[in-house]
Amino acid sequence: MSKNNFFDKVYFVVKQIPYGRVSTYGSIANYIGSPGSSRMVGWAMNASHFRVNIPAHRVVNRFGFLTGKHHFQGTNLMQDLLESEGINVIDNQISNFNSFFWDPSDNLEAYKN
DNA sequence: ATTCTGACGTGGG
DNA sequence: CCCCACGCCAGAA
Secondary structure (H helix, E strand, C coil): CCCCCHHHHHHHHHHHCCCCCEEEHHHHHHHCCCCCCHHHHHHHHHHHHHCCCCCHHHEECCCCECCCHHHCCCCCHHHHHHHHCCCCEECCEECCHHHHECCHHHHCCCCCC
16 A cells, blocks of 8 residues: 555545545645645546545645546536535636645644655 | 656746 | 746656
C-alpha cells in the first residue's frame, strides 16, 4: 500500500478530505513537500481509477473550477457527486468555494513524509 | 531516445 | 495588473 512515493502521498491526503469538503491540487502538492507539482497531483487523480476509496471529485483547482470533470464517467458525474454532498456547482465552479475549502496543511499536522 | 502533452500554479515582464 | 512562459514529471507517440 504505502510505498512512500509521490502518488501514494497524494492518495493518502485525498482520502482524508472530509465528506462535503474540497481541496485543491496546489495545496495538496504543497503539503506533501512538492510545491509546484500541482500538475502531477492531477495526473495522480487520473491514475486513481486503479485505486478504490479515492474521492477524486473533491479535488478542484484553486478557483474552485471542476477542471477534471471531463475525466469522470458520464457527463456530469463529478458535479453530481459534489452536489450530493451539499456542494452547489454553477458553471463548473463551486459556489462559495472558500467556505468548503479544506487545506491539508491546516488539518494534517501529524503527517510528514 | 526525443518530443509532446496535460485534472495546475506562480512569477517575470 | 494582465499575460505569457515555464516548472513540475509521468506516459504516450
